[in-house]
Amino acid sequence: LTTTSQQRDLSTVPHGEVARFHACVSGTPKPEISWFHEQEPVKPNKNVVFHYDEMTNVATLIIVDAFSEHAGRYTCKATNAAGEAVCTATLAVTREGELTMFPPEFLQKMSPEFIRMGEMTELKCQFHGDPQPSVSWLKDGQPIMRDPDFDVRIRANSSTLTIYYPTSYHQGIFACHISNKHGEASSSCTLKVIDDENKTLPETPQEVKVTEEESALVEEQILEEELDYNKNVVQHCCSIFFFFSFIHTFIIFFTEYNFFTFISLNILFVNLFFPQ
DSSP states (O other), X not given: OEEEEOSOSEEEEETTSOEEEEEEEEOSSOOEEEEEETTEEOOOOSSEEEEEETTTTEEEEEESSOOGGGOEEEEEEEEETTEXXXXXXXEEEEOTTOOOOEXXXXXXXXXXXXXXXXXXXXXXXXXXXXXOOEEEEEETTEEOOSOTTEEEEEOSSEEEEEESSOOGGGOEEEEEEXXXXXXXXXXEEEEEEEOTTSOBOOOOOOOOOOOHHHHHHHHHHXXXXXXXXXXXXXXXXXXXXXXXXXXXXXXXXXSOOOHHHHHHHHHHHHHHHSOO
């Protein structure tokens, strides 16, 4: 099931004139055709006419008298048991002496890609807008400036970012940003690089920035750990002292305490609590 627009992505008609949209539709079984204006279903009336030519498989939407409320994005949707397909176009309606101006919009957005290491790849976007939108490319939120790894080409309604020799350094989120005085839009995708064994390469480590608050929090945690350690050492030493005092008192009470007994107790103490 396929649909193909038979006109430019942007059509401009004078106020009160006829506007036509044509879409070539093919599919088996015969598809059902639906039209939408700004994602809202279009219903036929005396000013809006639907037509489908079974000989040429062309679906047509006719607006007999186009006014400002008819301007916007139109979508033709074909549906059958095998699936659905859509095509879109934009209508601009102008008055005499009036210029057509509208915010930028993507006609073709980027999608996530897996590319092989070392093989040149291109990221492409199609868009329109009036006045002509300005275009910029970003990687991981940072503008792509002049870089021998990248080549940015900008045409009237499209832009291409070429990566000549992809490596793990080129993995990340790429975005194309377009803007004019009426608005702005962005399209982004995630790029992954795979090796000869179809394994995703590890990402290049990014610079880690620590704020003053995070640094103070880490220092506080280290200080608390040192205090806990010192507390445990003191408690351990006290336990050793009381245990040794108990043994010492026991021996004095039940044995004849002399210098040799004192030396023996100290050797026992050292061997028990400070083994080699």
